[in-house]
Amino acid sequence: MLQILEYSLIGIASGGIYVLAALGFVIIYKATSVFNFAIGEMMMIGAYLFYAATAQMHLGWLIGVPVALAGSMALAAGIERGLLQPLLGQPTIVLVMVTFGVGSMLRGLAGMIWGPDIIQLPDFLSRKPIFLGDILIPGKLAWGFVAVGALSLAFILYYRLSKTGIAIRATSADQMTAESVGINVRRVSSLSWAITGVLTGAAGIVVGALNGLTPTLGVVALNVLAVVMLAGMTSVGGVVVAGIFIGWMETLVGAYLGASWQSFMPYVVVLLVMTVKPTGLFGEQRIERI
């Protein structure tokens, strides 16, 4: 019983990371209808930027984190401005292929600059385990979850309450109407990518701190996709629930059925959602069956 509780807490903590990255995915999808296949690579670049700032330029993690997030934001905004805006109005398949190509470019870039070997990020999260009664949670994971949770909360509040958030939601509801009431749809698109840059960058730094860093860190994107699918691609609240659920289930599956089943889990989820309820649990009823 105690063991299940322990695994559950660990799972929920790792699910927080998926929440953050999935929020980044949903925000782009809502604002621009672009399905972003480069999400994992954006996480990976964020983590490498952090590594460059702290380990290579010796800035200390307090400066390193903002520098990495700013870099990740600039990169995301650059991708949107340079590659996606010129292709606006093209069929979806083209835009999706572009994000897929960008992902490959980022992987190659990271491999060329930092090499294929696994890198340990400098310790900035305390390793000291945290005890809740008899339950032990690894310190890095707990603090990572705190950071990720705070950022997710901050983003959701911003998205719910700020003018920008309202503009994004309006654009997502109806682009034409949004434009006619004076919302600059292009700026909304740029902003949503910039925000995603920050979110994925932060998620990447935490994943890198926990598991080490290689150019293939983006593989976690499949888990993030499972989260997004389960939540429904447009639901911000749903992503929080689904992210924590996927993290929880993944850890339990890994602990009791073995690592091989753990890697299969995201695919099983994706397949189940597609067969049973393609709108996801909380998505809008926009999806059409043929």
Next chain:
Amino acid sequence: MANNVDTASKIESAHRAGVLLSHRPKATWQIVGWIALVVALAALPAVASGYVLFMATLVAINVIATTGLNITVGYAGLLSIGHSAFIGVGAYASALLAIHAGTPLIVNVIAGAAAAFLVGLVFGAPSLRIKGVFLAIATLAAQYSLYFVFQQWTSVTGGDRGLSVPQVNILDLRDTGFYLFVVALAAVLCSAARNLFRTRVGRAFIAVRERDYAAEVLGVDVVRTKLLAFGLGAAYAGVAGALTGAFLRIVNPDQFTLLVSVFFLAAVVVGGQASILGSILGAAFMTLMPEVLRAVLELFGPRGTAADVAGLLSPLREFIFGAMIVGFLYLEPRGLAGLVHRLRGGGNLRD
């Protein structure tokens, strides 16, 4: 009266001249061109070095895989980003047959195609019932989970070490025989694909790509068409996989990574979507480009050992493949086939 006959004969001779000027020479040139191509391809082994023959065989295999992906992505408008996983299914299926049953190559190739077709349907079927990019997600999932199966199912696939495939010796010609077999198969499969789009089934692919509702109104079964288009692409991948395994005589998981899927998507985009000529050009370009790259790196790259060059080459390839996809979509969405068409003075192919 005489005047009339005169006019008629004038018209007729003018017409004949016109035919001679515009149509017949073109047709003749085309036939001459085809014959020259066949002779050149058949004569290549006699004059080429082992390395050139190796690359030519590789190009021909990749032409088959690219044509398959082009059927799915280019003609039917379904984005598949896990093509290499289906190549892997074909490779393993045919390698296992060759090892355990000792069946001839052609049987293994057909079995590889069938296996890839079936596995493709397992992954594609749920997503193809829904509109949108769900197939892309499903194929990405296929990419990761099939790689995982290849790697972990050690008792059957041999794990990371893979399987070694017995050598095939067609007509006792060794490498030449294999090259001729692959080129002939590629030619058959390319013309089969080309002719497919002159039939009802193939036209349905295009109709579904352009506007699925309209296609449905016209009596096209959209779901079945999409399934068939995707399965057919996977089957071509299976053929290519079976040939790759028999050619390299080894099948292991690292031949079927995400990078390879990016490679084939890039080949389709670079060559030209919805074009058989494009598939051939794209496959040739993408196969030969890394070789040129390696040569350039060895000449001008950082001074170091061969291992250094290899270490830089792999991520550089990943970067360039991605950049090829983005760059061509951005600058020439019709790919090399579109460029060729423009150079020959043609107008827009479509749209």
